[in-house]
Amino acid sequence: MFWADDIVDQIEERFHKEIKEGTPLIVRDEKTLSGRVHVGSLRGIILHGLLSQILTERKIKNTNMFELNDNDPMDGMPTYIDEKEYGQHMGKPLFAIPGLNEGDENFTTGFGEELQEAVNPMGLPIEWYHLRPLYEAGKFNETITQALENAEAIRNIYLEVSGGQKADDWFPLNVICPTCGKIGTTKVTGWDSKEVTFECKKNYVKWAEGCGHQGTMSPFDGTATLPWKVEWAAKWKVIGVNIEAAGKDHYAAGGSREVAARISEEVFGYPEPFGFLYEWLNIKGRSMSSSGGIGISAKEMADLLPPKILKFLMIRKEQNQPIDFDPGGRTIPNLFDEYDRCADHYFNRHPESYEGYARAYALAQVDMTKEPEDLWEMRFQALSFVVQMPHLDLEEEAAKLKDSALSDNEKSALHERAEYVQKWIETLAPEDFKFVIQDTTPSDLELSDKQKEALTTLGEKLGDLKEWTGETVHDKIHRTKEECNIPPKEIFQPIYQIFLDRTSGPQVGWFLSTMKQEDVAGKLQNIR
Ligand SMILES: [Zn+2]
Incomplete structure (x- = not known):
């Protein structure tokens, strides 16, 4: 209970x-x-x-x-x-x-x-x-x-x-x-x-x-x-x-x-x-x-989070458990993810829906007079990437991820969430949430012969793709990985380095699919 x-x-x-x-x-x-x-x-x-x-x-x-x-x-x-x-x-x-x-x-x-x-x-x-x-x-x-x-x-x-x-x-x-x-x-x-x-x-x-x-x-x-x-x-x-x-x-x-x-x-x-x-x-x-004298005011906290997420933060844990909150760390992304997970439990999208999670989600809703509506929401990490990419259109990317058009309510939920994510990225987010697409391959990138072979093979396969989506790109990366018999980390990490100058990032197939197919394929084929 x-x-x-x-x-x-x-x-x-x-x-x-x-x-x-x-x-x-x-x-x-x-x-x-x-x-x-x-x-x-x-x-x-x-x-x-x-x-x-x-x-x-x-x-x-x-x-x-x-x-x-x-x-x-x-x-x-x-x-x-x-x-x-x-x-x-x-x-x-x-x-x-x-x-x-x-x-x-x-x-x-x-x-x-x-x-x-x-x-x-x-x-x-x-x-x-x-x-x-x-x-x-x-x-x-x-x-x-x-x-x-x-x-x-x-x-x-x-x-x-x-x-x-x-x-x-x-x-x-x-x-x-x-x-x-x-x-x-x-x-x-x-x-x-x-x-x-x-x-x-x-x-x-x-x-x-x-x-x-x-x-x-x-x-x-x-x-x-x-x-x-x-x-x-x-x-x-x-x-x-x-x-x-x-x-x-x-x-x-x-x-x-x-x-x-x-x-x-x-x-x-x-x-x-x-x-x-x-x-x-x-x-x-x-x-x-x-x-206590130090820290942030109630209003500053309310400005950081949508009302339902702030309410969710305060009620999801039992009253006798402390709540730890690090505004500049991973607390906020994790909180949104947890909210989305609880929504999955509420809407029976989870194989073993847990009543407590579903209840926390329901009680966090701002308008208690009506049943919560089952809305598709973009995950925090994906959203934090899209809002930093000037070449991407938010609604378009959302529709691609959802695999169908967004309803009006889903669109307004998307824009509300994007506003909070954007503000967080600009003010408090740690470095590992900041992304800039690289024009050139980082000069300090060191690759083994095996990695070079795998990446150029991947470039060729991606160039031939008929359908350019997160799923098809993801699929090609996994096939290349198996064909070239290379551990996942040795192919994923250089991809992040080549395109983001970072060693980690959003789901790799999806983020490559947000860029132009010929650019991605060309860059990988010419890796040396
Ligand atoms: Zn007096």
């Missing part, structure tokens, strides 16, 4: 009562918009979207809510942000910091829009929401009261689960300082069931400086926020979350998930949502959690 179907079975088991009653299940995930959203965040977004997709497929009512967190304090400065201009805002909540572009509502606007641009083309069911308005509307008031009333219990949970010792006068709340507007610098020192007393401390945190203001204020309706592990639990209750997974860092023993789960159940009286841990996406072997 496909791993996500197995997880949805578990969800059905736990929430059978809600499902029977027709109560919609709430799936949730979030990202703090303190900078460009990192590619690592895509895994969680896509996994939650996938669960929602499968629930809907099973006719189970659900909403997948994704929080664009605009309420956290700015506690770090991304390298691409002007520190002179934005340094003064450190410690303020993100929604209160000016945007980077004209017309932006606040600092988070551009990052949120960029993330949505990266994610929306995948067609996942997602309801985007911002956190700030929920605080302003008083949705967190009840949990704020509960947290303040149970400050000691929360301190004990931190201590028991993670060993983190909080001072006896620590309250689980941060107010927005009415004088300097910062939230990271305030310490709540008392609570009289209506108002809190607080101090905006100069050296409370390393990354921001408070103004020294002391006072009392109401902590409700958006004037204060809960610290994040308490807030995580509060969100479950406020939003009514049923299902929420998290990256493996949160699931470590004594980690934030365990703290939040206990606060949720013991302080807020709300059951921990159904959840599981998912592994990271590793870019070029480096581990990248969503908070």
